[in-house]
Amino acid sequence: xxxxxxxxxxxxxxxxxxxxxxxxxxxxxxxxxxxxxxxxxxxxxxxxxxxxxxxxxxxxxxxxxxxxxxxxxxxxxxxxxxxxxxxxxxxxxxxxxxxxxxxxxxxxxxxxxxxxxxxxxxxxxxxxxxxxxxxxxxxxxxxxxxxxxxxxxxxxxxxxxxxxxxxxxxxxxxxxxxx
Amino acid sequence: xxxxxxxxxxxxxxxxxxxxxxxxxxxxxxxxxxxxxxxxxxxxxxxxxxxxxxxxxxxxxxxxxxxxxxxxxxxxxxxxxxxxxxxxxxxxxxxxxxxxxxxxxxxxxxxxxxxxxxxxxxxxxxxxxxxxxxxxxxxxxxxxxxxxxxxxxxxxxxxxxxxxxxxxxxxxxxxxxxxxxxxxxxxxxxxxxxxxxxxxxxxxxxxxxxxxxxxxxxxxxxxxxxxxxxxxxxxxxxxxxxxxxxxxxxxxxxxxxxxxxxxxxxxxxxxxxxxxxxxxxxxxxxxxxxxxxxxxxxxxxxxxxxxxxxxxxxxxxxxxxxxxxxxxxxxxxxxxxxxxxxxxxxxxxxxxxxxxxxxxxxxxxxxxxxxxxxxxxxxxxxx
Amino acid sequence: xxxxxxxxxxxxxxxxxxxxxxxxxxxxxxxxxxxxxxxxxxxxxxxxxxxxxxxxxxxxxxxxxxxxxxxxxxxxxxxxxxxxxxxxxxxxxxxxxxxxxxxxxxxxxxxxxxxxxxxxxxxxxxxxxxxxx
Numbered sequence: 001x002x003x004x005x006x007x008x009x010x011x012x013x014x015x016x017x018x019x020x021x022x023x024x025x026x027x028x029x030x031x032x033x034x035x036x037x038x039x040x041x042x043x044x045x046x047x048x049x050x051x052x053x054x055x056x057x058x059x060x061x062x063x064x065x066x067x068x069x070x071x072x073x074x075x076x077x078x079x080x081x082x083x084x085x086x087x088x089x090x091x092x093x094x095x096x097x098x099x100x101x102x103x104x105x106x107x108x109x110x111x112x113x114x115x116x117x118x119x120x121x122x123x124x125x126x127x128x129x130x131x132x133x134x135x136x137x138x139x140x141x142x143x144x145x146x147x148x149x150x151x152x153x154x155x156x157x158x159x160x161x162x163x164x165x166x167x168x169x170x171x172x173x174x175x176x177x178x179x
Numbered sequence: 180x181x182x183x184x185x186x187x188x189x190x191x192x193x194x195x196x197x198x199x200x201x202x203x204x205x206x207x208x209x210x211x212x213x214x215x216x217x218x219x220x221x222x223x224x225x226x227x228x229x230x231x232x233x234x235x236x237x238x239x240x241x242x243x244x245x246x247x248x249x250x251x252x253x254x255x256x257x258x259x260x261x262x263x264x265x266x267x268x269x270x271x272x273x274x275x276x277x278x279x280x281x282x283x284x285x286x287x288x289x290x291x292x293x294x295x296x297x298x299x300x301x302x303x304x305x306x307x308x309x310x311x312x313x314x315x316x317x318x319x320x321x322x323x324x325x326x327x328x329x330x331x332x333x334x335x336x337x338x339x340x341x342x343x344x345x346x347x348x349x350x351x352x353x354x355x356x357x358x359x360x361x362x363x364x365x366x367x368x369x370x371x372x373x374x375x376x377x378x379x380x381x382x383x384x385x386x387x388x389x390x391x392x393x394x395x396x397x398x399x400x401x402x403x404x405x406x407x408x409x410x411x412x413x414x415x416x417x418x419x420x421x422x423x424x425x426x427x428x429x430x431x432x433x434x435x436x437x438x439x440x441x442x443x444x445x446x447x448x449x450x451x452x453x454x455x456x457x458x459x460x461x462x463x464x465x466x467x468x469x470x471x472x473x474x475x476x477x478x479x480x481x482x483x484x485x486x487x488x489x490x491x492x493x494x495x496x497x498x499x500x501x502x503x504x505x506x507x508x509x510x511x512x513x514x515x516x517x518x519x520x521x522x523x524x525x526x527x528x529x530x531x532x533x534x535x536x537x538x539x540x541x542x543x544x545x546x547x548x549x550x551x552x553x554x555x556x557x558x559x560x561x562x
Numbered sequence: 563x564x565x566x567x568x569x570x571x572x573x574x575x576x577x578x579x580x581x582x583x584x585x586x587x588x589x590x591x592x593x594x595x596x597x598x599x600x601x602x603x604x605x606x607x608x609x610x611x612x613x614x615x616x617x618x619x620x621x622x623x624x625x626x627x628x629x630x631x632x633x634x635x636x637x638x639x640x641x642x643x644x645x646x647x648x649x650x651x652x653x654x655x656x657x658x659x660x661x662x663x664x665x666x667x668x669x670x671x672x673x674x675x676x677x678x679x680x681x682x683x684x685x686x687x688x689x690x691x692x693x694x695x
Contacts, residue, residue: 058312066319071636132309140655155678248597264589305577363653532694
């Protein structure tokens with residue numbers, strides 16, 4: 001039963017991911033593309049969870065689906081999209097690009113499934129039975145001991161991004177142009 | 180999900196029942212809100228239909244059912260229709276992951292010529308073990324419902340309401356998630372069940388190189404994290420778009436905000452989302468800071484023995500014990516829900532710049548200070 | 563106190579998906595079911611179908627220009643959200659670390675990180691990026 005339901009879960013989530021990923025490139029309206037991308041993020045979070053990486057799944061939900069995609073959708077919703085919709089829904093070039101990207105994605109997916117068939121159907125059941133809290137503690141052990149320098153460097157990087165974002169919004173034409 | 184057909188069926192039914200519990204609580208809360216506001220404003224409120232006006236809800240539901248349903252022109256029909264459904268999902272998924280009582284133990288029994296082995300049913304939709312992070316992740320998806328409604332209805336008021344709601348929700352989500360860092364430090368677990376278990380017994384804390392026990396106080400999180408509890412509660416008001424944080428639907432400026440174009444049951448789905456958010460927030464507040472379904476002096480084993488002496492059957496005793504602890508949680512949740520309602524009819528609305536500066540310049544730094552203070556206090560106390 | 567329920571395994575995600583499907587089905591039944599019950603008019607009233615504004619036909623619909631503040635808020639939210647989510651595994655581990663005698667080390671690692679966080683926050687406040695005038 002567990003093996004069956006895990007495989008079932010994988011196929012549901014993988015199907016959802018691929019379907020919504022395809023929708024990202026096939027939809028002509030950018031809003032629907034962004035919403036489909038958000039759906040992709042959510043189903044990827046599901047795949048993380050089904051692999052036992054509960055905390056990473058939560059981070060995927062909170063950061064990607066809950067923050068990054070919200071920014072994308074918000075920005076898209078407030079732009080004048082009429083020109084973009086027209087430019088993207090017609091024309092030989094865009095049709096070509098669409099078909100080509102679908103082909104590339106399809107090829108990558110097929111190759112990935114083919115190469116990962118060993119890991120998806122392991123001959124022995126995976127022994128990952130620790131609780132979410134325990135696995136997060138193991139993650140913390142790695143993050144704050146072995147990879148401590150990367151962690152602090154990432155903090156500095158985030159600070160630089162924050163300063164850069166504010167500085168960019170203040171250049172000519174921004175709301176702080178008068179100051 | 181379970182070992183056999185019976186367990187799987189019960190688990191699926193259980194999720195659906197908890198979801199319906201959330202949905203059917205909404206009319207009661209609407210009635211409570213209308214009667215409560217009338218009580219606060221020295222009016223009568225709905226009192227004509229049924230005793231105390233309780234059947235008003237039924238009349239409203241019937242009226243909502245028979246409203247004409249239409250899509251305004253220029254609006255994007257898929258988004259317009261899917262937005263209310265989307266508003267329903269976060270509350271339902273989050274509410275199901277909160278433990279509502281102690282688990283129920285069912286002894287082996289005979290059914291359809293077969294013995295069905297002993298079962299343990301958790302009194303919650305599903306126990307993921309990642310509780311806090313799951314709820315934060317799911318409730319950060321609530322923003323999509325608002326944005327789909329705002330953009331899908333092609334109305335300027337809707338769009339502005341949705342943008343305001345989004346900016347407000349994400350701003351207060353920072354303070355909300357940062358205030359929970361203190362809770363994680365104190366309990367050292369993500370699981371709600373373990374958090375509730377830690378909070379049983381008398382207040383025990385380590386400080387000044389020794390362990391202290393205050394026997395007349397319960398071991399509740401509020402005594403470890405008073406500031407965190409305050410910030411958490413205030414931030415949930417903003418997340419649920421309730422007064423004094425209801426800028427997205429400020430009726431003087433934006434008609435009704437993101438749901439201006441909605442009517443009938445579609446509108447009601449947004450209300451279910453909002454009240455569901457309140458219920459999740461109240462249940463979380465009870466779980467993190469007020470001992471969840473536990474009650475000081477009420478030991479599950481004692482209650483089980485008493486129930487066994489009253490009913491005689493092991494299964495019914497276990498179920499009744501779970502119900503008793505469920506009622507304890509419901510009482511706590513009801514108190515917080517009443518605070519939600521009372522605050523709405525007491526405080527005036529913020530101005531938008533005040534709202535944003537409260538979130539970013541007051542609550543975020545205080546939540547950070549709370550986390551730092553907790554860390555240093557714990558380090559000094561446990562060293 | 564209460565009996566321990568088995569730790570969450572990979573397949574314990576299945577109920578979440580089942581519940582999500584149930585909720586979506588419930589919502590769709592309500593949204594489309596009530597449209598069957600309500601009155602149907604073949605002749606659509608023009609005033610009814612108009613956006614609910616002040617009565618004058620709207621000139622523009624979705625493409626409203628909104629202050630750059632909202633975008634800035636969203637970007638800063640992403641950055642701070644990532645920083646806060648990194649505190650979670652640390653906070654989970656902190657109590658254990660103190661017991662292992664690593665409390666001071668853990669406090670120092672997070673101290674540096676929080677310092678960067680605070681510098682960022684002070685910069686946002688000083689640069690008036692968080693002012694809504």
